[in-house]
Amino acid sequence: MDGSDPSKTLSDALVVFGVTGDLVHKMIFPALYEMVKKGVLDCPVIGVASSRWTLDQLREQATDSIGQAGTIDDRDALNRLLSLLHYVGGDYNDTETFNSLKKALGKAGRPAFYLAIPPSLFATVIKGLGDAGLAAQARVIVEKPFGRDLSSALELNAVAHSVFPEESIFRIDHYLGKEAIMNILYFRFANSFLEPIWNRNYIDSVQITLSEDFGIKGRGLFYESAGCLRDVVQNHMFQIVALLAMEPPAYQGYEAVQTEKAKVFHAMRPLSADDVVRGQYDGYRNEPGVAKNSDVETFCALRLFIDSWRWKDVPWYLRSGKNLQVSAAEVLVELKPPPQRLFDDATPVAMEDRANYVRFRLSPGSAVALAARVKTAGEEFVGDQRELYLQNDQQGQERPYERLLGAAMAGNRSLFSREDAVNAAWAVVDPVLKYHHPVHPYEVGSWGPKQADALVEPEGCWHNPKREKGAH
């Protein structure tokens, strides 16, 4: 599934817009440090931001960020990274900023521009790069959310294409760089036992939960312009759905996978207000940057249908939220019960007891579990509910940003989203961005508003992932 093109050359500089921001502090410096350690990054790294920082400040920030993310176990690598850093400060609307960037790039002729900036600035920066003549031979890596609805995504794509060809645009969704999520594609198509049952004839419903036990962590301004649906559902969660629902790619290769994923988004039924329950945790409106009367959702549960041959009438339930009971991500694919009840205890008594399912633990940890009932010793035909459990945590895994930045700089597009897929995903959520019911308040540490339970009632109840790694 390699999307690399051997004719592509490596980027010879990495330019990080928004280098003083939160994302870069939390994720990007640690990723760059790992890349330097492994010898993958050896070119100038130019940070750009509107703050008037000095290079020393940037170096301090990088060191602090790497220290906070883990231990600094390779001083030489840290020093190498610090020596690669450059800083350009200036307004993104000012052509001078881009002229300074041009100077800082020096002889580098194939830079990768990574836009770790608020989505509202993407178009300005992309145009600035084009106007300054910096786009030829370059790549642009754009953070999610790509647009804030269908029309802005189309607009943004038009701007991006006026400056960069599609093969030079890398739309990042860091979920695509996670091992456990890449394993969904591999596990489904490297094994033959799932395929016969992976359809509407055997599958009752699918649930995906992506829960976090913390709030918006000071990102009030961003969150007010996004909300849960835009922040994680339209991108991270839909990508998981696509990998679970897609048809086998017709051949080995990046385009084949992208095409099948895009088809899933095209087959998704556009959501309506009654398909979605929006929630807001108590106290959200007191967070800095949040409006006192905010109707932005910090929780979202939805029912989705994929109107394809394989999935017709199978409900997909997606749920995500901040300040929920645990931080975990799990998929539960519930199978239909056996056609006949041959044993008295074969049908679970309580709603939350599920007898037949496949469970993908995506975080923390990575595991696949297959529910099975087994007979308890004795004369009677009664049994216990167990799991065939496959833990797949491996040491030394590359983390998503390390993997994705490395891939983009090498011109490998396999872990990035294609334009048609992003637009089709927006088309599904677009109606409920405009027309939705008001948010329901929920308690911090709960599983969200109780109205979300009614959504899944026809199938039973939500599956609540456990806190511990992979546990059930």
Ligand code: BG6
């Ligand atoms: C980001 C969202 O894209 O993904 C955050 O902006 C969210 O709000 C995060 O917390 C979740 O990512 P992860 O890798 O921690 O599951």
